[in-house]
Amino acid sequence: MTLSNSIKLYNIKRAFLQKLSSLVSERKLEYQEFAKLILLADIIPIETANEYLELKIEHLESSISKSLPDTPRLLLTGGMFDSYRLFEAVPEFNYLVADDLSFGTRNFNFTVPQSRFLEGYAKAYLERTPDPTAFDMSKRLNGIKSQIKHHRIDGVVLLGVKWCDPDTFEFVPIQNALKDLDIPYLNIETTPDLSNQQQIQTRLTAFIEMIS
């Protein structure tokens, strides 16, 4: 496969995932299922992933909306969290209408230009919403603010991976920004093996009750 062709295929995949995330925001797709689609699309061949995602979108658009919870509308923000089975194990995560995770939205909310190859590639990665490891988090803060507005968010869940300094350091400025916006938030720290899963569920349930 040529580089140009590969960029094209991955741009298509990113566009499909963007579309699916908008269906999550419209409450036509559960976040739990969306998280599985993100993972699946990462591990199967790109052509097959694109075919599958396209079919999924067609199906969702033509089917009658599921009866998903209407409120509160939650945003999940974090870093390199990849233990997606948490979303399956804790059904309360279906209150999510959007995420701001390294392997979630931040991984597909941009397009690589077809024309300028490596330069375009580099720019796309430099200009997208940065991960916590990158310098200058104002872009990430702005991204969170615009997601809050765009998705009409009622509350934010901050999900940090224990012992990840960049991740948990960004909690504080994010919390301060949320306080300024008067948006309720919940801090969660967990380990890759989700050792405190039960506690997460209890706290998330309480948070949802509090802001409902």
Next chain:
Amino acid sequence: MTKNEKERVYRRLESLQSVKNQMAMYYLQSKNPYLHDEGKKIAWVTSGGPVEPLIAMDIIPLYPEQYGAIAGAAKDSTRLCQEAEAHGYSADLCAYARTSLGSIFSPEPPTPMSEIDGKGGLAKPDMLICGNNICGTVLKWYEDVSRIFNIPMFLFDTPPLTGENPPNYYIDYVISQLEDLIDFLEKQMGKKMKEDTLLETMRNSMQAVDLWTQILELGKHKPSPLNCADRFLLMAPVVAQRGAFETITVYEEVLSEVQHRVDEGLGAITVPEKYRILFDNIPIWFNLYEFFNSLSSKGVVFPVDTYTQAWSQRAQITESGDLLRDASIMYSNIYLNKTLQHKIDLISRLSVDYECDGILYHSMRSCKRYSLGQPITRREVTEKAGKPGVIIEGDMCDSRNFSEEQAWTRLEAFLELIAESK
């Protein structure tokens, strides 16, 4: 083994007082209320950050990491860590960062030189210089400090070095970082950097580093003229005052005293040396004296460690005027900016050169950069250099992460193992 041995088995190093005096003057100057009127400013700098351009521009560099060590030795760092946690910072973050952030929020932070200065904490910075050649944590930490004080921050970016010698494209990139740093400093100070002043500062710095390296190398002698705690206290000027002429004078005095010990066959500890151990990582500051003194009483000496070696890096200051190139190599070639293999090779080499019987790896819960890979390092060093190792868990500043009993149990077993193999 008695944990808190009462008997003092340390030989007092007279020149340590000169180091303390120099550091007292340095901290006092940083609290000068007329500092700005005198055309000076304060920068908070990471330990691996380039300090010479700052000194050449009349900027006083202050080190929050060094402050962490001071607060730790004063047994006040855990309180400051808790203060940071009360402001939303995770208890698993680097304890130097938490100590420093806690001191910003605390109404009563310990002061570096309490006997001469009533005001608490480090002097407030005018700017921040953050070098990521030690870890990525400092980047986030300094970004937060920049927001808290609303002051500018310069990121000095040195990508991790995968080989021993940086390739040309790498050096060019770091040179561009140094050029940007100089632009940044000129803007902050409203004046131009004088090249000859920078060159002179670099020369002073290299001379101090050379003296420091000579002091460290004397540890190869038996008995070792210096122990870990000596070096951890003596290192303050080479960290914070490289480039200042006073550091040269003070280190000449230290070198002469340490050389005298070697000539006279005097060791750092007053009991016979039974075990020579290499210490890896930052010390447990809040337990510094208890820890090393108790071990000394059992004849354990630490002739070398990886932490103080980190400041023995020397740039070849050439007359060709390629100052930035030399400096860029020096600032990239940092222990923590290199691979695990480099660490394995260095520990293997040092443990042989300093005739150590084994290695004590201090696994610091809150510093992942320094501690990650220690089990692999231990295995590889044992294979490569034939030196056994023990890992003890602790922390540089957060006493909640250190169990003295557990550490001693492991250490006792380790010393027995060495004794049996001798």
